[in-house]
Amino acid sequence: MKVAIIMGSTSDLSKVEPAVSILQDYGVEVNVRCLSAHRAHKGLSAFIEECHQNGTEVIITAAGMAAALPGVVASQTVLPVIGVPLSGATLDGMDALLSIVQMPSGIPVATVAINGSKNAAYLALQIMALHHDVLKQKLLEERLNMEAQALRANEEVIEKFK
Secondary structure, rough: OOOEEEEEHHHHHHHHHHHHHHHHHOOEEEEEEEOOOOOOOOHHHHHHHHHHHHOOEEEEEEEEEEHHHHHHHOOOOOOOEEEEEOOOOOOHHHHHHHHHHOOOOOOOOOOOOOHHHHHHHHHHHHHHHHOHHHHHHHHHHHHHHHHHHHHHHHHHHHOOOO
């Protein structure tokens, strides 16, 4: 079970680290790279080819501003690509969100919320759970735990306003 995470800049590292932690907690091998679609396109293409050869099942990409990285990756692979739009100095990440979500037909990028690397990790896990029962079971257990926590919180609210 293997996921690649590619970010466009080292300044994005703190925003993708939560995804790395979640995937590792589930026992998934994670290969993290910093490869700009604009500044390191040959290295990016080489890494995508490596992903084709090494058993990578999903690629998570994180980029801000023009956010070309997810689309460039998707154009070079048929592996599932998940785009994480990142907030930057301008437009609070809306520029990145629109860039990632507006892909041309035939080159899709699954897109999560701005700075949503946690959901990118969970989406990658769900995709891989189609072929890995251990992931499916862990995800189901986590959902049951979330439900129990939500119900406990509801009970606390009920008690407070009795």
